[in-house]
Amino acid sequence: MDYLLTETQVEIRELARQIAEERIKPVAAHHDETEEFPWEVMKVIADSDLFGVYIDEKYGGFGGGVMELALCTEEFSRACGGIAVCYAASALGTYPIILFGTDAQKQKYLPDLAAGKKLAAFGLTEPNAGSDAGAIETTATKTKDGNHYILNGTKCFITNGGEAEIYTVVAITDKSKGARGASCFIVEKGTPGFTFGKKEKKMGIRASATTELIFQDCKIPKENLLGREGFGFIVAMKTFDKSRPGVAAQAVGIAQGALDIALKTAMEREQFGKPVSSFQGLQFMLADMATKIEASRALVYATARMVDSGNEKIAKESAMAKLLASDVAMEVSTDAVQICGGVGYMRDFAAEKYMRDAKITQIYEGTNQIQRDVIAKNLIKEALAGK
Amino acid sequence: MNIVVCIKQVPDTTDVKINPETNTLVRDGVASIINPFDMYAIEEALRIKEKVGGTITAITMGPPQAENALREAISLGVDDVILLSDRAFAGSDTWATSYTLAQGIKKLGKFDIILCGKQAIDGDTAQVGPGIAVQLDIPQIMFVKHIREINDTKIIAERMTEEGAEVIESSLPVMVSVVKEINTPRLPSLKGKMRSKKAEVIKWTAADLDVEEDCIGLNGSPTVVNKIFTPPQRSSGVVFEGEPEETVKKLYEAIKPVLGG
Numbered sequence: 001m002d003y004l005l006t007e008t009q010v011e012i013r014e015l016a017r018q019i020a021e022e023r024i025k026p027v028a029a030h031h032d033e034t035e036e037f038p039w040e041v042m043k044v045i046a047d048s049d050l051f052g053v054y055i056d057e058k059y060g061g062f063g064g065g066v067m068e069l070a071l072c073t074e075e076f077s078r079a080c081g082g083i084a085v086c087y088a089a090s091a092l093g094t095y096p097i098i099l100f101g102t103d104a105q106k107q108k109y110l111p112d113l114a115a116g117k118k119l120a121a122f123g124l125t126e127p128n129a130g131s132d133a134g135a136i137e138t139t140a141t142k143t144k145d146g147n148h149y150i151l152n153g154t155k156c157f158i159t160n161g162g163e164a165e166i167y168t169v170v171a172i173t174d175k176s177k178g179a180r181g182a183s184c185f186i187v188e189k190g191t192p193g194f195t196f197g198k199k200e201k202k203m204g205i206r207a208s209a210t211t212e213l214i215f216q217d218c219k220i221p222k223e224n225l226l227g228r229e230g231f232g233f234i235v236a237m238k239t240f241d242k243s244r245p246g247v248a249a250q251a252v253g254i255a256q257g258a259l260d261i262a263l264k265t266a267m268e269r270e271q272f273g274k275p276v277s278s279f280q281g282l283q284f285m286l287a288d289m290a291t292k293i294e295a296s297r298a299l300v301y302a303t304a305r306m307v308d309s310g311n312e313k314i315a316k317e318s319a320m321a322k323l324l325a326s327d328v329a330m331e332v333s334t335d336a337v338q339i340c341g342g343v344g345y346m347r348d349f350a351a352e353k354y355m356r357d358a359k360i361t362q363i364y365e366g367t368n369q370i371q372r373d374v375i376a377k378n379l380i381k382e383a384l385a386g387k
Numbered sequence: 388m389n390i391v392v393c394i395k396q397v398p399d400t401t402d403v404k405i406n407p408e409t410n411t412l413v414r415d416g417v418a419s420i421i422n423p424f425d426m427y428a429i430e431e432a433l434r435i436k437e438k439v440g441g442t443i444t445a446i447t448m449g450p451p452q453a454e455n456a457l458r459e460a461i462s463l464g465v466d467d468v469i470l471l472s473d474r475a476f477a478g479s480d481t482w483a484t485s486y487t488l489a490q491g492i493k494k495l496g497k498f499d500i501i502l503c504g505k506q507a508i509d510g511d512t513a514q515v516g517p518g519i520a521v522q523l524d525i526p527q528i529m530f531v532k533h534i535r536e537i538n539d540t541k542i543i544a545e546r547m548t549e550e551g552a553e554v555i556e557s558s559l560p561v562m563v564s565v566v567k568e569i570n571t572p573r574l575p576s577l578k579g580k581m582r583s584k585k586a587e588v589i590k591w592t593a594a595d596l597d598v599e600e601d602c603i604g605l606n607g608s609p610t611v612v613n614k615i616f617t618p619p620q621r622s623s624g625v626v627f628e629g630e631p632e633e634t635v636k637k638l639y640e641a642i643k644p645v646l647g648g
Contacts, residue, residue, distance in 0.1 A: 007584075008581065011577065011580045011581065012577060014580075015574070015575065015576075015577055015580060018574055018575075019574060022574065023574070044574060047573060047574070047576060048574055048575070048576050048577060049576045049577035049578050050577060053577070062577060
């Protein structure tokens with residue numbers, strides 16, 4: 001499919017694909033096995049300027065948007081969903097600054113993030129709060145002189161935790177207001193009172209780091225507040241609107257990588273004197289996989305472009321893209337293992353890793369049940385408004 | 388520091404096909420790449436620049452489409468590029484190529500270090516780098532695997548030999564050819580790729596260079612190729628099986644004719 005990409009987007013995709021083929025694929029199995037953070041790949045991506053594709057040129061980026069970010073995430077994910085999410089999660093942590101940061105905050109943080117000198121992470125989820133952002137227990141209390149906030153609480157399942165330098169964290173500034181009492185702050189690694197808890201062992205995306213963030217009387221300057229007090233929930237929702245096409249792109253890349261392996265294996269493996277790809281049973285599976293991937297990609301790109309156009313009403317479309325692409329990734333990667341047969345189930349062969357990596361895309365940044373909830377509520381809202 | 392890198396556009400080796408009629412490389416429809424050894428030379432140039440500053444100029448002699456190789460060099464971080472292209476250069480052997488490149492480098496003016504890949508993967512001669520050094524009357528260090536030190540006046544480099552390594556110190560300017568052990572070439576950057584699209588490729592023809600007509604192209608090439616052929620594939624050896632006494636006897640019988648006994 002020709003998506004009529006701009007010349008710059010074609011260059012970005014080409015470069016991302018080269019990095020994926022030459023620098024990510026050869027180390028994907030190693031990082032999956034050892035759970036070591038792929039710093040050497042992050043360095044390559046940084047040197048290639050791709051950390052800045054979605055950041056304003058004024059702050060050292062390339063001036064693109066969600067579409068450019070999606071192209072990179074998709075290509076990296078085609079080689080390894082785990083390494084790709086280290087890249088994409090940095091964007092997730094950066095978006096609150098892009099969307100709600102003052103010029104001073106942007107000047108301070110964005111150039112290093114655009115250059116890939118530092119990674120970012122986003123901290124929302126807690127043991128008792130995830131999709132229900134109103135149940136957040138981490139608190140931020142303003143000091144008497146009004147110059148600082150004191151953070152207390154624990155975040156869990158934070159991607160890039162411990163590895164990132166810049167954290168955008170949601171905490172409660174006014175408990176009486178529920179979700180409207182949440183605020184978003186920038187917290188730098190190394191701030192006294194800010195430590196990391198245990199690193200999780202995961203089913204998939206094992207190259208990425210997932211840890212707890214622990215705040216114990218962590219004192220940060222008031223300049224680190226993003227937007228205004230009470231904006232936390234809005235910051236989170238607007239950030240997810242931007243980042244969901246990224247998760248969807250990760251899912252498209254994983255699905256494509258799984259299909260690549262399935263197709264290659266089916267063409268190479270012979271049974272009854274001919275390649276198994278010559279049997280219609282497998283051909284129909286491959287055809288369905290390819291068609292579903294292309295449909296997801298088309299929806300993801302269309303959504304990314306809609307987001308980049310500045311359209312504010314993107315919650316439904318973002319949710320749809322994430323829902324479709326991640327469900328397709330799970331289905332396609334499962335079928336890829338099936339097509340590869342016995343060898344597909346073996347951990348020395350790459351197919352099963354795509355299946356393990358795919359699962360998380362149905363879960364994080366809002367489970368697919370939450371996505372359906374968002375879509376349905378918007379449908380009803382639109383119907384009531386008579387659209 | 389003025390750094391010059393000599394590069395060559397070659398057919399991608401994974402696609403090499405020989406025309407059985409003419410015994411020459413089939414170049415039609417074969418993708419072209421920068422000679423892989425030259426990628427190490429470009430990377431080393433970038434590292435020298437990062438360390439001591441300066442400008443990097445990549446130069447190549449070849450057909451008009453060799454411009455693509457030069458643009459790729461820009462995407463990696465090379466500053467300026469020069470293409471020596473003229474019908475009169477066609478058919479150059481290693482002598483004429485060295486001469487022409489040396490004249491191009493002379494026209495460029497200042498140069499402190501000239502970097503080359505140890506050889507091109509299509510011709511495999513490893514003669515052009517040294518040829519350039521001779522034409523320019525400067526010292527050369529071949530097969531360098533590590534540059535220990537380089538400053539405005541001298542270089543200390545380790546060169547690979549069959550037995551081990553030699554450490555050579557030389558004054559500048561110098562010609563250095565590099566082996567693949569010297570570094571890991573980087574990938575292009577997005578800024579580099581965007582710049583490479585717009586960058587100017589300086590093109591010089593024979594008329595732009597101070598060259599003698601009988602020193603360039605086929606006329607200037609003393610090498611005469613009598614025949615090019617694909618060597619017959621070696622057949623696999625014979626394995627004698629059985630008890631040692633028996634196999635030794637069989638072996639002896641087999642080699643007896645050549646022993647002359």
